[in-house]
Amino acid sequence: MTRPCRGPSKITSTPPHSSGERVELAQIVAADWLRHALSTRPSDRARADAAVTGLYRRLGEPAPDFVWVPSPVAARPVLLDAPHRFRPPRLRGTEAPARPADWPLVARLANLVADLRERLDERTGTAIAWQPWYGTTAPRTMTVPEALAGGSPVRDVVDAVGRHPLRTTVDDAVRAPIRAELMRTEGEAAALTWYGQHDAAWIAHYDIRARVGLATYAHDDVAHLGLWAELARSTGWWWPGEGVCVMSERPAEIHTEPQPDALHGELRLHRDDAPAVRYTDGAAVHVLHGAHVPEWVLTDPTPERIHAEPNVEVRRSAIERIGWARYIVRAGLRLVSSAPDPGNPDSELQLYDVPLALWGRPTRLLLAVNGSVEPDGRRRRYGLSVPAHFDDPVAAAGWSYGLSGEHYAQLLRRT
Incomplete structure (x- = not known):
């Protein structure tokens, strides 16, 4: 250098x-x-x-x-x-x-x-x-x-x-x-x-x-x-x-x-046990995998705080902090159906019903696995809000890409 x-x-x-x-x-x-x-x-x-x-x-x-x-x-x-x-x-x-x-x-x-x-x-x-x-x-x-x-x-x-x-x-x-x-x-x-x-x-x-x-x-x-x-x-x-x-x-x-899939050395802030940025006077910024979050996401994420949070990225980070499996149990979500993910081999799509009082609107949650690999080598699970009329997780996944369930089922690989 x-x-x-x-x-x-x-x-x-x-x-x-x-x-x-x-x-x-x-x-x-x-x-x-x-x-x-x-x-x-x-x-x-x-x-x-x-x-x-x-x-x-x-x-x-x-x-x-x-x-x-x-x-x-x-x-x-x-x-x-x-x-x-x-x-x-x-x-x-x-x-x-x-x-x-x-x-x-x-x-x-x-x-x-x-x-x-x-x-x-x-x-x-x-x-x-x-x-x-x-x-x-x-x-x-x-x-x-x-x-x-x-x-x-x-x-x-x-x-x-x-x-x-x-x-x-x-x-x-x-x-x-x-x-x-x-x-x-x-x-x-x-x-x-x-x-x-x-x-x-x-x-x-x-x-x-x-x-x-x-x-x-x-x-x-x-x-x-x-x-x-x-x-x-x-x-x-x-x-x-x-x-x-x-x-x-x-x-x-x-x-x-x-950063995921970085070709030219791109970085993002991240620290999961303390502030990602800290000054000597205690001023701090908390960031998880590039998402700017309040301190409670690291120290005390709860379903109540998550549901009161208006920012979707903060909600996602807090849920991932708890873990999707624990969040689903603690939030009382009901599994509607599951199916293999056609666009992501060896992964499963799960569709959950979300109580109306939880998010304030009729909706369902599609839980999927990211097609891209994270910097630590894992594939991140993520949730998508989909219309409440979906009963088929494959059709719900297709809707998120602007496709029908039939077209999504023909994908070889998604990212």
Whole structure:
């Protein structure tokens, strides 16, 4: 694995020439960025402060005062105690200053990075690639040798091993549940959050494209991107304000597992005996196999709590925590019928009647076995709510796929 690049000179180093070498280097650089995104080391406060100061100076502002907190939760009272310093970036038309220079600092910083990314996109061709008629998603569903042998453009293969797995892992599987749990705004105007290590995906995209020789950038843009890269390598989330900047430490623990059927190293949060993400002040996020859940799902899942839970993913996770067999007994479900699963050899479909008082509507529960193998090698059992008129589990399974029971019975294998 390469050492993390610490300055713009690394981005413009001599790239490889062959497609295979370019993809291999992209994998190495992406793995290094993922390591930073999942780092649980204490922040390098000096480096982080220097990078933020560099961004403030690009806005014509002096270095801010820095307030360090142990977690995003701990940042909220600081932000709410000084709303005049952390004004929301979205202003009503009647409130918007006439001159851009008079806009709140948070809005000017957002414009600064948006302009940077627009210029970098022009150099990488990313803006064109996002058009629906351009490019392909095929390399994401192939191994690297398959993609290269099939003639996929090296640009698309590089993105398939770099940009896309980083976005899937960092943005969707890690950052999103942390924000949902720890940054609940409850109606107040939220300050603009930057994510430090969890901004790694978009920064890595431009870094990888340059390192493998698929893009070159203006010298000042390299220096500007380098400031964001420094933040991603040195700290957790942060909130810029007028004359002050709140900085959060990284998590003390981050626990992950491979995503099912991952081809390019995609991960998701998971820990079944404690928080998947924990900060030193006790702020925590509980995640089971990628599903963000409340703590009770791990510590005290009961049928009563499950039936009161509106979120279907939370309900599913809690039932799986209990175990489907125990849940069915404790919830008083009645078996209507069972049959071999035509789409999943050696597995059985079970159809249960659900009491009206339990889910509040006439329904039945189809219990099946997933066709895909989980990271631990097992096939997960799962339940589907199906209309109450079904008596045949094969017909109910077909309905879930938009098929008749007869057509579903002819499947060789489902996933």
